[in-house]
Amino acid sequence: MNEQNTTISKITHLLEQSYKVRVNNLQESVKLANEALLLSEKINDKAFIGKSLNMLSLFNMICGKGSDALSFAERAITCFESLEDDRGVADAKYSIAGIHYKTNNYHLGMIYLIDALVIYQKYDDWHNQSRTQKSLGSIYEILGDENNASEAYRIAIETAKKCNNKNLESNVYNPMSGILLKKDKPKEALEMINKSIALKSETGDDRGLAFAIYGRGKVYSYNKKYEKASADFVKALSIHEKYNEVYGIGMTKHKLAQLCLEIGDNERAKILLKEVVAHSTKYNLSRTKYKASHLLYETYRSENKHKEALKYLESYLIEKDASVNSQTVKVIENYERISKIKYQQQEENLRREKEAIVINKKQAEETAKMRQSFLSAMSHEIRTPLNAVTSIISMLKDRADADDQKLLTSLQFSSKNLMRIINDILDFSKLDSDKMKLEMHSVNFEELINNIRETYLVMALEKGIELNVQIDLSLSKFYILDETKLFQILGNLVSNAIKYTNKGSVCIDIELISSVGNKDTISFSVEDTGVGIAKQEQARLFDSFYIPTTITTRNNGGTGLGLAIVKKIVELYGSNVVLTSQKGKGSIFRFDLVLQRAKAIVKIDQKQTNQLKNKTAILAEDNEVNALVMGQLLKKWGIKIERVKNGYDAVKVAKKAKVDFILMDIHMPEMNGFDAAKLIKDSENKNQNTPIYALTADVTAVNDEHYLAYFDGFLWKPLQIDRLFDTLVNQK
Numbered sequence: 001m002n003e004q005n006t007t008i009s010k011i012t013h014l015l016e017q018s019y020k021v022r023v024n025n026l027q028e029s030v031k032l033a034n035e036a037l038l039l040s041e042k043i044n045d046k047a048f049i050g051k052s053l054n055m056l057s058l059f060n061m062i063c064g065k066g067s068d069a070l071s072f073a074e075r076a077i078t079c080f081e082s083l084e085d086d087r088g089v090a091d092a093k094y095s096i097a098g099i100h101y102k103t104n105n106y107h108l109g110m111i112y113l114i115d116a117l118v119i120y121q122k123y124d125d126w127h128n129q130s131r132t133q134k135s136l137g138s139i140y141e142i143l144g145d146e147n148n149a150s151e152a153y154r155i156a157i158e159t160a161k162k163c164n165n166k167n168l169e170s171n172v173y174n175p176m177s178g179i180l181l182k183k184d185k186p187k188e189a190l191e192m193i194n195k196s197i198a199l200k201s202e203t204g205d206d207r208g209l210a211f212a213i214y215g216r217g218k219v220y221s222y223n224k225k226y227e228k229a230s231a232d233f234v235k236a237l238s239i240h241e242k243y244n245e246v247y248g249i250g251m252t253k254h255k256l257a258q259l260c261l262e263i264g265d266n267e268r269a270k271i272l273l274k275e276v277v278a279h280s281t282k283y284n285l286s287r288t289k290y291k292a293s294h295l296l297y298e299t300y301r302s303e304n305k306h307k308e309a310l311k312y313l314e315s316y317l318i319e320k321d322a323s324v325n326s327q328t329v330k331v332i333e334n335y336e337r338i339s340k341i342k343y344q345q346q347e348e349n350l351r352r353e354k355e356a357i358v359i360n361k362k363q364a365e366e367t368a369k370m371r372q373s374f375l376s377a378m379s380h381e382i383r384t385p386l387n388a389v390t391s392i393i394s395m396l397k398d399r400a401d402a403d404d405q406k407l408l409t410s411l412q413f414s415s416k417n418l419m420r421i422i423n424d425i426l427d428f429s430k431l432d433s434d435k436m437k438l439e440m441h442s443v444n445f446e447e448l449i450n451n452i453r454e455t456y457l458v459m460a461l462e463k464g465i466e467l468n469v470q471i472d473l474s475l476s477k478f479y480i481l482d483e484t485k486l487f488q489i490l491g492n493l494v495s496n497a498i499k500y501t502n503k504g505s506v507c508i509d510i511e512l513i514s515s516v517g518n519k520d521t522i523s524f525s526v527e528d529t530g531v532g533i534a535k536q537e538q539a540r541l542f543d544s545f546y547i548p549t550t551i552t553t554r555n556n557g558g559t560g561l562g563l564a565i566v567k568k569i570v571e572l573y574g575s576n577v578v579l580t581s582q583k584g585k586g587s588i589f590r591f592d593l594v595l596q597r598a599k600a601i602v603k604i605d606q607k608q609t610n611q612l613k614n615k616t617a618i619l620a621e622d623n624e625v626n627a628l629v630m631g632q633l634l635k636k637w638g639i640k641i642e643r644v645k646n647g648y649d650a651v652k653v654a655k656k657a658k659v660d661f662i663l664m665d666i667h668m669p670e671m672n673g674f675d676a677a678k679l680i681k682d683s684e685n686k687n688q689n690t691p692i693y694a695l696t697a698d699v700t701a702v703n704d705e706h707y708l709a710y711f712d713g714f715l716w717k718p719l720q721i722d723r724l725f726d727t728l729v730n731q732k
Helices: 002-023 026-042 046-062 066-082 086-102 106-122 126-142 146-162 166-182 186-203 206-222 226-242 246-262 266-283 286-302 306-350 354-397 402-428 445-462 483-499 562-572 624-636 647-656 673-682 721-729
Strands: 441-444 466-471 478-481 505-516 519-528 578-582 586-597 616-620 640-644 661-665 692-696 713-716
Touching: 002 026, 002 046, 026 046, 046 066, 046 086, 066 086, 086 106, 086 126, 106 126, 126 146, 126 166, 146 166, 166 186, 166 206, 186 206, 206 226, 206 246, 226 246, 246 266, 246 286, 266 286, 286 306, 441 445, 445 466, 445 478, 445 483, 445 505, 483 505, 483 519, 483 562, 483 586, 562 586, 616 624, 616 647, 624 640, 640 647, 647 661, 647 673, 661 673, 673 692, 713 721
Parallel strands: 466 505, 616 640, 616 661, 661 692, 692 713
Antiparallel strands: 441 478, 478 586, 505 519, 519 586, 578 586
16 A cells, blocks of 8 residues: 555656646656656556646647647546546646647637636636636637637636736737737737746746747837847747747748748748748648748749749648638537537536536536637638638629630639538537528529529539439519528538439429419429438438438548538428438439519619719728728729728728718727727717628627627628629618
8 A cells, every 4th residue: 555655656746747847848748747657557547547648648749749649638538537537538628629729720629628618617727727718819819809819818817817827827928919919019019028028037938938039029020120030039949949849840930931031031031931831741730831831922923933933822722721621520520529528518517516507507608608709710710711712703704705714613613612511510500509590582593593503513514414403384483582591402402412423313303382372382302313322321311410321432421411401491491301212223302392472683784883883982891802802893883992901990980971881891900890880870970870781701790689780781701792782782
C-alpha cells in the first residue's frame, strides 16, 4: 500500500512538473508525461492514465502532431467515461477542439469547446473556463464575428482574474489588441499588447511571450514602423522555432513576408511565403497555406509573371475550397458521436437533485445561445464569399460570347450545387426548432420546373443518362408557392436519383389530380432506373444522416441530410412523401401538393428598364469584393450610391442627405446593421422613413424579433439579382 501511495505521489509530481515546464521546455514536458503514463499503467489507475493522456494530447497538439494528439485525447475520453468523470472528459474535449481549430476545422473545434465549457461552468472551474472562452473568441474572430469574439475575450479575462492566473489573463490581451487594430485604434492596441508582454515577462512564459511580441510587431507594422516591426517578428520567430510552435512559425513568417512586400523587398517575401506554404502543407495548416498562396499569386501577378501567378492562384482556390468542404463534412461525420455523448450527459443530469436541475437549465440556455452564435458565424463566413461569386457570374453572363457562356453556365452550376449543400446543413439546424416556414408568393411554375431540369442536366449527361420532364398540359402556368423550398425538394430527389442511377433515365412527372375552386391538387414524382433500395432500409431512409449501407460507395455517398429535409418541407405543405422501390430496379418518390392558382407575373426586363435611373442609395457593406459587385450592379441600373463600411458611418450619412433606400449589411465593424437601422428609424433624420433592406449571409438574422420592425425586407446573400431589382422597383 505504501509503495502504491509513493507511486501515486510520484505520478502527481510528474504531471505537475510537465504542465509547469511546458512554457519553456516542451520536450521535457512530453518526457515527464510519458513517465507518468507508464507508472499509471503499471498500477492500473485509470484516473491518472486519463490525466497523463490528456497532458500528452495537449503537448502533441502544441508540437503540431495532430493525429497523435487526437489519439491520446480519444483514449483519455474512454478512461474518464468508464469512471463517469465528466471533468476529465471536458479536458479531453478541450484538447480535441484545439487539434481541430488549429488545423482550421473551426466549426468542429467550436462544437467541442462548447461541450467542454458546459462542464467547466457546472463546477465553477474558472481556470478552464478562461482558456476555453479565449479559444472560442479566437474562432469567432477568424470567422469574422468580432462582437462574439470580444464578448468571449471579456469573459476569459474576467474568469482568469477570478482564479488569479496572470498567464491566462495575458493570453487574452494579445487577440484583443488585434481587434483594436482592426477598429483603427493603434494607440489602444499598443497599450493592450504591452500589457500582455509585461505579464508574460513576469510569469516567465516564453512561448506565450513570442505570441505577444508578434502582436506588438503587427501594431508597429500598422504604424509603418517597419524596423521595429521586423525586429519583433524575427524575435518572435526565433522563440517559435526554438519550441517548434508550428502555428506561430507559419503566421509569423507570413507577416514578415507582408512587411517585405510593403518595403519593396519582393524576393525575400517570395522566399518566406514559399517556406510558409511548405510548412503549412507539412502540418496541415490550411488557412495559413491558402493565405500565403494568395499573396504569392498577387506578387507574381504584379511582376507580370503569369505562369507562376496562375500556379499559386490555383493552389489558393483548391486549398480554400478544401478547407470549407472539409469543415462541413467533418461536422456531419462527427455529429452522431457528439449527440450520443450529449444524450448520456443529459441522462446523468436527470438523476441529480433539484439544485442541479436548475443549474442544468441555465447551462442549456447558454449552450443554445452559443450554438446560435456558431450558426450565425458559419452561415455568414461561407455565404458571404459565395455572394460575390454568384453575382459576378450573373453580371458576366450578360456580356459573354457563346463559348464563355458555356463556361459560365458550368461555373454557375457548381456554385449553385455548393449553395444547395450549405443550405441543407443550415436548414437541418432548424428541423427540430419549428423555425422553418414557407414563404409563399406567385411563381411561374413551368419556368421553375425547367430551371430544375437545367440545373441537374449537366450532372445527368456526365453519367450518360437521360433526365426527362413530363408536365400535365392542363396545369396552370402560375401558382402560389415557396419557390426555394420546392426547388429544394425536387432538387434533392433529382440529384439523389442521378447519383444512384448508372444507366437508363431519371424522370420528373407532374400531374394534375383534381381541382376545387382556385386550388389544384398536383402529384409530383421522381422516378429512376437506378440501384433501388432494400425493403428493410426504406423505413429509415428519411432519418437525419442515414445512408443505406447497401448503396453507399465511395462514388455515391452523401451527407444523409437531403431526404430528411425533403420530408420536413413536404410536411410544411401538409403532405407526405411515399417511396416505392425494388432492389436493382429503381425507385419512385411521390408526393401531392395542394396549390392555389395565381395570375400571370409580368416580368420587367432589367436590361431595358430605366425605372431606377437617378435613384439614390446608401450601401453599408464592409466586404470590399461584395461592395465592388453591388456598386457595379447598382450603377448599371442608374442608381447613385454612397458606400460606407460600417453601421456608424451609415447613421452619419443618413443624417446628411435624403436617399431613396438603404441597403444594410448585418455583420459590420464599429456598429452592426441591426443597431444602425434602429438608430436611423428611431431618431429624427432625413431618412427616418426611408426603406431599409438587410443584406445578409446570416440565416439566423430574422430570429431577432426585436430588430425585425426596423427593416422593410431581408435580401439573402448570395443575392438573386432579379429579386433585388424587383424589391427596389416595387418599394412603397
